[in-house]
Amino acid sequence: MPDRDRLQSLLRRIDGRPYPAWRDLLGTWRLGALQLVVDHVQGDPFAAPSALRVRFAHGIDPGLVSDADGRLAAEDWLLRRFGAVLEGHPRGSGRSGALDIYRPGPEILERSAARLLSGGRAELRFAAGLPAQGRRVLGRQGWAMLTEDIPHAVARLRPDETLAAQVHAARLQRALRRKLDEHGLIAFVADGSVLPRASGVDTRPLASAVPFESPPALRVTLETPFGAVTGMGLPRGVTVIVGGGFHGKSTVLAALARGHLDHVPGDGRERVVALADTVKVRAEDGRRVAGVDISAFLRELPGGLSTAPFFSDDASGSTSQAAALVEALESGARVLLMDEDTCATNLMVRDARMRALIPRDREPITPLVERVRQLVDAWGLSVVLVIGGVGDYLGVADVVLSMEDHRAHDRTAEARALGIPAPPAPGPLPRPAPRVPLRAGLEPGKIRAWDERRLRYGDAEIELGAVEQLLDPAQAWTVGQALRLLYEDIVDGRRDLPAALDALDAMLDAEGVELLSPREWPAGGLVRPRRHEVAAALSRLRTLRVR
Structure with missing residues (x-):
């Protein structure tokens, strides 16, 4: 040498x-x-x-x-x-x-x-x-x-001591996350956590933020090898987060959306954990939808357009959100996060006046409020919704959490006292069959991430702005390399998408994220993505073909 x-x-x-x-x-x-x-x-x-x-x-x-x-x-x-x-x-x-x-x-x-x-x-x-x-x-x-x-x-x-502190923090977060299933929880927010960020472009904790304190009814203590931690535990089922504007509802949801990740000491969220398969979904006007069965939420559309499966190069708010929900289920999500502000109103709810004016046989949309209990009971999902103006969801909630001046309060009993009935289920909720991706249309060319919102994959540009749990351009670029690996080594026209994602995870677990390096040497800019973000990018690829 x-x-x-x-x-x-x-x-x-x-x-x-x-x-x-x-x-x-x-x-x-x-x-x-x-x-x-x-x-x-x-x-x-x-x-x-x-x-x-x-x-x-x-x-x-x-x-x-x-x-x-x-x-x-x-x-x-x-x-x-x-x-x-x-x-x-x-x-x-x-x-x-x-x-x-x-x-x-x-x-x-x-x-x-x-x-x-x-x-x-x-x-x-x-x-x-x-x-x-x-x-x-x-x-x-x-x-x-x-x-x-x-x-x-x-x-x-x-x-030095900062290394030991970081290792301890990471081990504690992993231990807390492993405790969730044991306690029937989907997420945990420790007392004293700081959830607000300095700004929309600054991920540091807000200096003037109110430290989080669990409502007594939701307070749990999780015992770990690194000590006991007390805070708010969100149980499986439907959680509705309510409160006035700017009081911290979306801040809590944003923290839960990052709860599958560990955080460094001093971040404020280093004891906020969620199940690893927590996925945020939203509406996305104009996106491509390739062969997703959204018939649970939309029947046949005008003009005889089928929704089982549904194809569109320009999906509406309701069809795009329904597709995102089913795609999350397909990739293995266990928890869905939704914010009313970024959802399609007509998919979320249909009030009594509108039902009286437009009869059911004239309305192809089955709103989520009529299906959300079935998502829990039939599909095994849990759902967390931020709701500011749709009271119908109070009738289907297991937990109602109110944010008031960034302080959390349990309002479940008060919500139930209102006597809001749960809407009747519109019929069975069969689990959609997973799609089988085809190699044709998945051929890679040059892969480049302009930022975390736009990924160039060959001649196609994948819009990722609605995939909110992507971290940065490096992770978006790594998603592109994962699509390349799917094409080269995994997708064969027979294996369905969940099985393809299983194979991808197994390969990355065995060989590390360096497996995705596009050169013969290990690239230094790879950031491992979850299967959910890989699947979301694949589903938005405008050349994707499925059967």
Whole structure:
């Protein structure tokens, strides 16, 4: 393995030469206690940066990384610490001279940018703009980047009390989440949690927020190996969250929508957990729907258009929300989250006056309020709804939670005292048959995520704005790579979508998210998505074909 002396000799030789001479750097280099791996060299200083890896002894207490939960938290800690100490040192023009690594949000989950290896070593995967002046190599500046900047950044990754705190927080969250089923719960919000965020674009906790306190009727204590935690437990069934505008209803729902993820200490939501298969659904005018059986909510439409299955390149609010609900069931959701503000009113409810004016045989829509109890009893789902103006749902709720000045109150007894009847079920609710995706139409081309709302997949653009549980552009890009893997190795025209998602999960569990790397080296920008977000993207692919 070439060492520092060989590296110095190489950099002297290519100094001042045209930029492609940097390709001589490809390979693995021994730099004292570090190993530097150069996987890819950019062809031009103004092109996307080069791909590098550094391996080193991490010095982490083995007890902190003795299980999968601890290892994941420690990898996340290394990534955050490296990003915090890694400064871009401008040692050239264009994109050259800069070092960068994926910058995570407050969530702890599997990412490819930082990995623990065997033998007490770790690997960080990052980008480097190899220094240039114009389009000529700056060898001296390259020496400083590779032998000073990177080793100095690694040297500052000494484990400290913040690592132990993060591992403890992650293990506690996993333990709380595992307790939910045992207690018949779908979610848990610990007393003292801070749910509001600083702003719509700032995920830090709101400094002036009111800490959460559980209503006495919903307070539970969960015993874990890391101590007992007390807070609000939401039981299986139908939970309706009510309250005046701007009093915190949607804030609670947003926290539950992130409850399947672990959070770093200090986030405020690090003891807010939900079942792993919690999915938020909403209406989405104009989306594509491919072969989804929505007949439980919409009968045959005018013009003889079938809803079993339903196809549309321009779905309405009601048909898109019905499709999203059935698609979530298909991908394995156990809990559905819905906010009245982003739902189709005509799918949610049909009041007595409208029923009197428009007879049932003239209305193809069966509103959710008439089906929601069946979702629980027949399909085994639980549903959490934020409701501001539709009182009909009080008659079908198991729990009514009222938010008043961001304080939670149990109003179940008061709601039942109103005597609002539950609407009669409109008939049986058969479970729709899952779709079978076909390979035709799933062929990948170039995959690029403009942001977390738009994914370029070959010639198609997948709109992901309504897939609200996607985290960032890196996770959206990883979803695109998962679609590619489905096409290449899983979808065969016989396997239905749930089975295909099972196969995808099994492969990622066995080989890690690096399996989705589009190159022969492990990409550093992969963020593992859930099966639900992969399925949501697939369902929105306008070239998708199913049977």
